[in-house]
Amino acid sequence: MSAVTRSILADGRELLYFDDAGAAQRIPVPDTRDLAARPEPGELRYDELTGDWIAVAAHRQSRTHLPPAEACPLCPSSPSFASEIPDPDYDAVVFENRFPSLGPVLAQLPDPLAWGETVPAAGRCEVVSFTSEHAGSFAALPYQRARTVIEAWAHRTAELSALPGIRQVFPFENRGAQIGVTLHHPHGQIYAYPYLTPRAAQLAEAARRHFDATGGAQALLGALLERERADGARMVLEGEHFSAYVPFAARWPIEVHLVPHRQVADFAGLTGQEKDELAEAYPRLLRCLDALYDTPTPYIAAWFQAPLDPVLRPAARFHLQLTSPRRAADKLKYLAGSEAAMGAFINDTRAEDVAASLREVMRTAAR
Structure with missing residues (x-):
């Protein structure tokens, strides 16, 4: 088990060090920066047209954007620069x-909110830095560090x-400038939402319908996994506990789902x-994505966890949806009219071809 050490940053934000198993007990360095008070929360607005909550976070316009390595807020603090991490070194x-x-x-949150009214944007957003090294990626982490994360x-x-x-709690990673990252340092985020997001609600409700139709005997994602494994x-x-496949109706040019073999709600x-096994399988998948072309592949790693709603939670299964807009070495898929306006995806690749390419990359790497 990794060791967990709590600390508080100068403006009152919580910080937790996760050290690799066997590391010495950490005594955190105090954060002595003179930071401004935390900004007031943004606001939430309710869209009656769709039933969606919209977060308005205008204060994020001033956030750090692609700083040079010597001013990276995720690198350990040094005598010349005080970052978000006061200690001179860390694991995660x-x-x-x-x-x-x-x-x-x-x-x-109220349900629903009247037109023209707003409420403070409740919830929590956390940053997860995978390593103290400024360059690199999750795929390049040693096994023990991936396990710590x-x-x-x-x-x-x-x-x-x-x-x-x-x-709803949503861990994710945006990797690559094409995805819109604002920091190059290997990291991800966790959003704790005060509402169920539209995509999560869509998946959870489909899972619940299947669960009810089978008398609670089968989870939808479990049934899909069985079909994919049987088809091949x-x-x-x-693996023994997880399998990965390109879904039959993939939306994105590259899309891989990593699914546990048993019904489990979340990371916890x-x-x-x-x-x-996950600490070995997940970086292996990421390395395959990067080996498809001569340059690293941008991606979004979205960890879908069961919502906390007591009706929806029993039917939903934890899994990863790993997607990339890269449809060729020098081409990206952009969400235009059909996708952005109608939510009707048109894929430029066949799921079977993408899976075959990933298997070949995996075989080559194993030689």
Whole structure:
């Protein structure tokens, strides 16, 4: 198990160090920066046309954007620069975002909110730095560090799920300038939403319908996994606890789902053996994406966890949806009229071809 050490930044934000298993007990360095008070939360507006909540976070316009390495806020602090991490070294770290889309207030949202009214943008946004090294990627992490980050995801999922008003916890990583990252340092984020997001609601409601139709005997994602494994054409890897495949109706040019073999709600529900395998399988998938072309592939790693709603939660299964807009070495897919306006995806690649390419990359890497 990794060691967890709590600290507080100069403006009152929480910071947690996650050190690799076997590391010495950390005594955190105090944050002595003269920081301004935390900004007031943004606002939430309710869209009656769609039933969606919209977060307005105008204060994020001033957030740090692609700074040089010597001014990176995720690198350890040095005598010449005080970053967001006061210690001179660390393994992995999680802290409250200085420019959050949601929070720091926590509250139960009204249902619904009247037109023309707003409420503070409740919730919590955290940054997860995977390593103290400025260059690199999650795919390049040693096994033990990947395992530590998975423990961090599980720890934060459990704690954030227990906060007042939180309905969904979403760990994710945006990688690559084409995706819109604002920091090059290898990192991800965790959003704790006070509402169920549209995409999560769509998946959870489909899962609940299937669950009810089978009398609670089968989860939808479990059924899809069984079909993909039986067919084999879109499988990428199969392990003891997890399997990965390109879904039959993939939306994105590159899309891989990494799914546990048993019904589990979130990171916090994984066993030690499942976490061990995930720490090997997930970076392996990322390395395959990067090996498809001569340059690294931009991606979004979206960890779908069961919503906290007691009706929807039993039917939903934890899984990863790993997607990239890269449709060729020198081409990206942009969401234009059909996708952006209608939500009707048109894919430029066949799922079977993408899976075959990933399997070939995986075989080549194993030689």
